[in-house]
Amino acid sequence: IAGITQAPTSQILAAGRRMTLRCTQDMRHNAMYWYRQDLGLGLRLIHYSNTAGTTGKGEVPDGYSVSRANTDDFPLTLASAVPSQTSVYFCASSEVGGDEPQHFGDGTRLSIL
Amino acid sequence: QKEVEQNSGPLSVPEGAIASLNCTYSDRGSQSFFWYRQYSGKSPELIMFIYSNGDKEDGRFTAQLNKASQYVSLLIRDSQPSDSATYLCAVNAPGSSTLGRLYFGRGTQLTVWP
Numbered sequence: 001i002a003g004i005t006q007a008p009t010s011q012i013l014a015a016g017r018r019m020t021l022r023c024t025q026d027m028r029h030n031a032m033y034w035y036r037q038d039l040g041l042g043l044r045l046i047h048y049s050n051t052a053g054t055t056g057k058g059e060v061p062d063g064y065s066v067s068r069a070n071t072d073d074f075p076l077t078l079a080s081a082v083p084s085q086t087s088v089y090f091c092a093s094s095e096v097g098g099d100e101p102q103h104f105g106d107g108t109r110l111s112i113l
Numbered sequence: 114q115k116e117v118e119q120n121s122g123p124l125s126v127p128e129g130a131i132a133s134l135n136c137t138y139s140d141r142g143s144q145s146f147f148w149y150r151q152y153s154g155k156s157p158e159l160i161m162f163i164y165s166n167g168d169k170e171d172g173r174f175t176a177q178l179n180k181a182s183q184y185v186s187l188l189i190r191d192s193q194p195s196d197s198a199t200y201l202c203a204v205n206a207p208g209s210s211t212l213g214r215l216y217f218g219r220g221t222q223l224t225v226w227p
Binding site for chain 1: 144156162201
């Protein structure tokens with residue numbers, strides 16, 4: 001079934017540890033996005049990529065990094081996790097990064113202790 | 114700062130009624146508007162998108178757009194308990210530097226009671 005796969009589904013992590021959230025899509029979409037969703041704050045964009053080889057910062061990029069080596073994969077890395085990064089993380093993709101709707105993966109629930 | 118405002122709710126309607134969800138946005142240049150449904154503990158699911166002023170209907174769902182008033186709404190006719198979810202309004206960020214980016218409202222929680 002075509003779509004977006006995120007891994008892990010959930011994770012508990014000690015503060016200070018490094019963590020990479022994985023996101024893979026098989027729809028050949030050009031654009032990919034990472035959001036975090038926190039109660040009362042809605043979805044906030046962390047980083048995005050309009051095409052392989054390019055990335056950009058969203059609203060809340062501090063403490064996160066991304067790479068886009070190919071069309072399908074868009075990993076999100078927390079270099080040194082802090083408790084304020086406890087959240088649900090969603091990866092999304094869209095066809096051309098313009099007016100096309102975004103489609104979401106199932107999310108990763110991350111707890112930083 | 115781009116803003117997308119929604120009533121947080123909760124909005125509670127009886128089964129069979131029309132549920133009306135509203136959204137306003139601040140950037141007059143926005144051209145694309147989306148409604149997502151999110152069940153508790155799940156990911157957002159696209160249910161409607163609209164690009165032109167007026168109404169767009171898809172089954173029991175109707176999206177309404179008024180660019181002059183910077184207002185977009187979602188009507189759910191014959192509401193069912195399975196429609197109980199949080200509905201997110203999303204608006205595109207115009208301009209080449211923000212191509213593809215969406216700004217999301219915080220969502221309106223809808224409960225449909227039997």
